[in-house]
Amino acid sequence: MDYSMDNIHRAIDNLYYEHILNLLEEEKKNKIIEKILKNILKIILCNIERTVRR
Known part of the structure; x- marks a missing residue:
């Protein structure tokens, strides 16, 4: 009994x-x-910022 309980x-x-x-x-x-998602978001935000500054 102890052996099987030990195995369990x-x-x-x-x-x-x-x-x-x-x-x-x-x-x-x-x-x-x-x-990865944070880096993608940074890229998107940088692109938006560049577009807005033009």
Whole structure:
């Protein structure tokens, strides 16, 4: 009985660890996307500013 409970706990720990890693990877992707979008917005705003100054 103890052996199977130990395996269950180990499996739950592994799933939890994998879930945390997935969340961290997703957060990293979101930060990269956020940086890309900020850079695109800067480019758009610079183009608008140049157009308005003409």
